[in-house]
Amino acid sequence: MRKNLLFIFSAICLLAGCAQQPKLPTFRNTGNPLVKDKFTADPAPLVHNDTLYLYVGHDEYYEGQDTAHGGKEFNITEWLCYSTKDMQTWTDHGVVLKPTDFKWGIGEAWAAQVIEHDGKFYYYTTVQAGEPYNSKAIGVAVSDSPTGPFTDAIGKPLVTDDMTPNGPRGWWNDIDPTALIDENGQAWLSWGNGTCFLAKLKPNLTEIDGDIEVIDLPHYVEGPWLHKRGDLYYLTYASFGQGRENISYATAPSMEGPWTPQGELTGMAENSFTIHPGIIEFQGQWYLFYHNAVLTLDGHAGAIGRRSVCVDKLHYNPDGTMQTVVQTKEGVSK
Template sequence: MKNFSFIFIICSLVSLIGCAQESNLKTFKNTGNPLIKDKFTADPAPLVHNGRLYLYVGHDEYYEGQDSASGGKEFNITEWLCYSTDDMQTWTDHGYVLKPTDFKWAIGEAWASQVLEKDGKFYYYTTVQAGEPYNSKAVGVAVSDNPLGPFVDAIGKPLVTDDMTSNGARGWWNDIDPTAIIDDNGQAWLCWGNGTCFLAKLKPNMVELDGEIEVIDLPKFVEGPWLHKYGNLYYLTYASMGQGRENIAYATAPSMEGPWTPQGELTGMAENSFTIHPGIIQFKDKWYLFYHNATLTIDGRSGAIGRRSVCVDELYYNPDGTMKFVEQTKEGVAKK
């Protein structure tokens, strides 16, 4: 009986500590776009689990000399943050859930990601700069039993490295911006790319590629692919080249094997931003498009190529399965 009482007390204390920690988390109201107003954020990746929406983003951070930098140095993303909501109106800030330094083989750059759940585990597919012997952008994968982490390196090495893909339009930084999906047959897929769109099957363990890497030919493909399914169609949405800056375009297919049919633009270019990145999710019977622009000003520093701001607008489909063009709004999905 004493042992039982001791275990009960310990469990109660753990529960109380967890509740206290949760209650100390910062929350904020959705007041329109940009959604997150106290930090520069980019590359939104939504996940729905147990009736709650989790939003993973890269944290854009200012550094001295950023505004005159080039060659990729304009971006300074040192961690991935997570926010969550159960109604799209009140959001909880969970802080960072993963950093590039959590991968021992990585030396920096927390670029675009996606978290996918399978069998109670959460797989964080993401972009990092790999050190020796890779010396290129790479796709890593971390895993957790909880959507809030802690996430740990799943395999101790990159999942995708430069020597595994053809050096196309972007050479050594082809391998960025992973997105993942599990199709209706239970097959998991990974898609990624910069200048070239790559697609491959994942083994059931979710941490190894299964078979050859395929190249998907998409018009004006730049980067930032996102996979989802609606009705009988699969959608591959991506950042494409507009009038000197990126917009969002997409293609559809009857299965993940293709063929992929280009459907044109989903959005115009993002305000004040060269890049844009789609994240599409269904949540409580509505569909949402998350993306980023660069309209936010924080502490007197305005948005820029590497200081972006995540936004969200509602997404609608036509009867034939195509998506309706999304106008980027300042109101977003905030309730008045």
């Protein structure tokens, strides 16, 4: 009898604990920008178990930001995650990773991507590294859940400036990682500012395997994104337009190339110097995520370091090329 009472008491406590867990906030998709209560940038979508997860950097205002330059316009100290099952109702999962979660990281949460493999979620991201690196570096964190907690997978950067074949460029050479596992099960990583790097990953997904290649892409600036559709691989990236970035892409029959430039996918983002593609198929529809800088929050207008994530539908031509995407205010809201 005593054992039964203890079991019942434990079950009641467990249920009470579950009931007390805070309910995550949600919001409706009312058009672009998608997220309207925070400045967000560098969208990275992932689909897992009929849910789309969207990872973004949290652009944060600070006093003096409007006159800052040389990279100090950006104040991004955490990555956020949102999810949806229908593109209309979104759940805010809050902060899922910070640069300081890497013991070698000292700040700046720049662009990232999360992929799933064998039940693990790998978070490839840009972190400002301290001694002895003193530059931007690529880190990798891992979790059993798409919403974390994520922990540093190897205790050191995955890619540092001394590894890349274009010579030392210091603080912004190794940024904006994107990852993909090809049809043969080989994992790849691409990244870079000013130079587009591409490398194989070892089966553990936490080590570079072999040489780091340079992919020659016209007007390449940063922000590569890898995806596959049908028999084609796509490398989409931020390219230099008329004084600001737009989005261009190249295609290849395999990750080994050759990569064929296909021109621009979309024009420059409204009010934003940067733009960053994130491409995913969800429930039979392809989407292009990107950011502009049209949102105003707390009296602070959008700017180079105060951006806002958007999404529009993406369509393909019969030959596999992507149709030009027109950035809209309606986005994919109903």
